[in-house]
Amino acid sequence: MPRAPRNATAVTDYPGGPDNVPRAVASALRRRGIIPSKGKKKDVSDPYKLKKGDLPDDIGGLKTAMEVHIRILWNVLSQTAIPLLPDPNVLANFALRYTDAEALRKLLNDSTTAARNRATDRMVLTAVQQVRQRCVSERSSIISTISRVPDNALHIIFTAVHSAGLTVWRPDVLGGTPTSPYNGSLEAIALWSFQQAAAVFAYSHLMPNLKYLEDFALLRRIYLNFVFSYLRKKIVKEKRVPGTAEKEAQDNKVYKLRSDLTDRRYTYLKEHG
Numbered sequence: 001m002p003r004a005p006r007n008a009t010a011v012t013d014y015p016g017g018p019d020n021v022p023r024a025v026a027s028a029l030r031r032r033g034i035i036p037s038k039g040k041k042k043d044v045s046d047p048y049k050l051k052k053g054d055l056p057d058d059i060g061g062l063k064t065a066m067e068v069h070i071r072i073l074w075n076v077l078s079q080t081a082i083p084l085l086p087d088p089n090v091l092a093n094f095a096l097r098y099t100d101a102e103a104l105r106k107l108l109n110d111s112t113t114a115a116r117n118r119a120t121d122r123m124v125l126t127a128v129q130q131v132r133q134r135c136v137s138e139r140s141s142i143i144s145t146i147s148r149v150p151d152n153a154l155h156i157i158f159t160a161v162h163s164a165g166l167t168v169w170r171p172d173v174l175g176g177t178p179t180s181p182y183n184g185s186l187e188a189i190a191l192w193s194f195q196q197a198a199a200v201f202a203y204s205h206l207m208p209n210l211k212y213l214e215d216f217a218l219l220r221r222i223y224l225n226f227v228f229s230y231l232r233k234k235i236v237k238e239k240r241v242p243g244t245a246e247k248e249a250q251d252n253k254v255y256k257l258r259s260d261l262t263d264r265r266y267t268y269l270k271e272h273g
Contacts, residue, residue: 048178048224055218061206066222068145068203069194072131072157073169076231078140082238083231086170086182094182097165101184104164108192120162127158145206153202160193173232178224190227191219 055063070076074083098104131154135147161169164185171186178187195213197203212218237244 046229048229050221050225050229054221056212058209059212059218060209061203062208062212063222065198065203065206065208066194066219067226068142068149068206069157069197070190070223070226070231071142072146072149072154073161073190073193074171074231075168077131077134077146078138078142083173083235084168084170085174085235086168086172090166090170091172091175091182094166094185098181098185100181101188104185105188105192107163108160108188120159123162123167124155124158127161128154148205149197149202150200153197153200156196156200156202157193160189160196164189171227173228173235178228187220187223187227190223191216194219 075081076083128151131146132151135143161167169186169189171183172180173183176183178184198208198210198213
């Protein structure tokens with residue numbers, strides 16, 4: 001491969017002209033200052049990911065409470081569970097029923113929503129029972145946290161879903177934007193039911209600061225971070241490489257065990273010289 005002339009002062013000095021400069025030669029010319037250094041690639045950051053300092057210092061367990069709430073809604077009750085996406089027929093039917101999220105918000109805030117039919121009550125009861133059964137049959141820190149959410153809060157959560165004419169709560173995180181009518185409506189369900197459940201102290205064991213319960217903008221940022229950043233990435237990774245979630249969970253488990261062992265050894269050496 002031709003090399004850059006030692007006395008090269010411009011890219012045009014390279015045999016074949018500037019359009020034929022190989023990558024290795026271009027690097028050499030950059031080191032000599034003949035070609036401008038490449039600028040750093042722009043960091044296309046995740047617009048929904050929360051960064052350090054984005055949340056108030058005194059929110060307590062509010063973020064964790066919201067994440068637990070979404071896990072209950074989306075039936076993502078373990079670290080390895082992959083959220084399911086909506087059925088195309090559900091999206092089509094929902095579009096016929098609601099033209100925007102505001103219509104659903106009015107429904108949720110309407111006092112007549114409480115007057116549900118028996119079919120809805122049965123579906124809500126079944127959903128609550130399914131969560132309780134999993135809390136008994138499975139073991140994990142997430143399940144343990146969910147098991148402490150009282151039944152009346154679970155009723156609030158699933159009533160909001162079924163009152164909207166849905167059987168399951170599944171955002172369209174791959175095919176739609178957060179502001180689409182369907183996703184906007186599911187966001188309304190999540191935030192409204194979270195406010196109602198938190199107000200009756202459903203998440204008191206997580207110690208959220210309830211003064212932020214009416215801060216809609218803050219709640220929405222936490223929601224978007226978990227749904228359209230964290231969980232969406234989880235779905236994408238699993239689609240690309242099946243089994244990724246399980247492997248990451250195992251890696252985290254091994255890391256935690258090693259970290260705990262290191263801490264114990266340090267404590268022992270500190271105490272025994």
